[in-house]
Amino acid sequence: MNQHVSSSVPPVSGGPVDPKAIEDLVLASHILADQNVLDGFGHCSIRHPNAKDRFFLSASLSPAVIAVDDIMEYDLDSNPVDQRGRKMFLERFIHGEIYKARPDVNAVVHSHSPTVIPFSVTTHELKPICHMSAFLGGGVPNFEIHDAAQVTDLLIRDNYLGRALAHSLGHRDVCLMRGHGNVCVGPDIMTAVYRAIYTEVNARLQMQAMALGGPIRYLAQGEYELIQNRSDKNFDRPWRMWKERVTKA
Numbered sequence: 001m002n003q004h005v006s007s008s009v010p011p012v013s014g015g016p017v018d019p020k021a022i023e024d025l026v027l028a029s030h031i032l033a034d035q036n037v038l039d040g041f042g043h044c045s046i047r048h049p050n051a052k053d054r055f056f057l058s059a060s061l062s063p064a065v066i067a068v069d070d071i072m073e074y075d076l077d078s079n080p081v082d083q084r085g086r087k088m089f090l091e092r093f094i095h096g097e098i099y100k101a102r103p104d105v106n107a108v109v110h111s112h113s114p115t116v117i118p119f120s121v122t123t124h125e126l127k128p129i130c131h132m133s134a135f136l137g138g139g140v141p142n143f144e145i146h147d148a149a150q151v152t153d154l155l156i157r158d159n160y161l162g163r164a165l166a167h168s169l170g171h172r173d174v175c176l177m178r179g180h181g182n183v184c185v186g187p188d189i190m191t192a193v194y195r196a197i198y199t200e201v202n203a204r205l206q207m208q209a210m211a212l213g214g215p216i217r218y219l220a221q222g223e224y225e226l227i228q229n230r231s232d233k234n235f236d237r238p239w240r241m242w243k244e245r246v247t248k249a
C-alpha cells in the first residue's frame with residue numbers, strides 16, 4: 001500500500017454557513033494585503049460560526065487574490081473536509097491548534113508583517129506605544145521554535161509545532177514567532193484584523209521612538225487596562241474604511 005495515500009476518511013462538514021461570514025473572511029485577506037500586513041504569504045481564518053470544531057481558511061494562494069470559492073473547511077487537526085484538489089497552506093496547523101487551545105478565539109491572522117520581525121530576534125520587547133495598540137499591554141510572548149524542535153525551516157508544518165505555538169500564545173492576543181512573523185487572534189474577524197494592522201503600526205512607531213533616543217514612555221498598566229476594558233471599541237469604523245479601499249472599482 002502506498003504510504004503517501006491517506007486511508008482516513010475526510011471529516012464531515014460543520015454544516016452550512018452564512019455566506020457573509022465567508023465574504024468577510026475574503027475581505028479580511030484583501031484588507032490585510034492592502035495594509036501591507038500580509039504580502040504574498042500569510043493567511044487568516046475564522047472558526048465555523050455553528051461548529052466549534054471546524055474552521056475556514058483559503059487554499060494556498062496569495063491573500064490579495066483569494067475569492068469565496070477558494071475558502072476551504074477544516075477540522076481542528078487541519079484535515080480538509082472537501083479538498084477537491086486544492087493546494088493547502090503548509091502552516092494551516094497554526095489555526096487548528098489555536099482554535100483547540102482557545103475557545104474564546106474565533107479568528108486568527110498569521111502574518112510576516114515586516115516591522116514586527118526585528119522585535120522577534122532582538123532583546124527589544126514590543127510594547128504598547130499608543131492607545132490604538134493597548135491590546136499589546138502586559139507583554140507579548142515570542143515563540144522560539146528551536147525550543148520545540150531544534151533546527152527547522154521555522155515553518156509550523158504539523159500539529160505538534162502548532163500546539164507549541166498555541167502554548168506560547170497562552171491567553172494573549174498576539175504572539176511573535178522568532179525570525180518568522182506573528183499571530184494575532186480575536187473573538188471575531190474584525191478584531192483580529194484590527195490587531196494585526198495595529199501590531200504592525202505599533203512596531204513602526206516604537207522603532208521611530210527608539211530612533212529618537214532616550215527613555216520611552218509606554219502606556220502604563222492602568223492605561224492599557226482601561227482601554228482594553230472599554231465596551232465601545234468601534235472596530236467596525238476602521239473596518240468600513242479598510243473595506244472601502246479594497247472594494248472600490
Ligand SMILES: [Zn+2]
Pocket residue numbers: 042091110111112155180181
Ligand atoms: Zn509563516
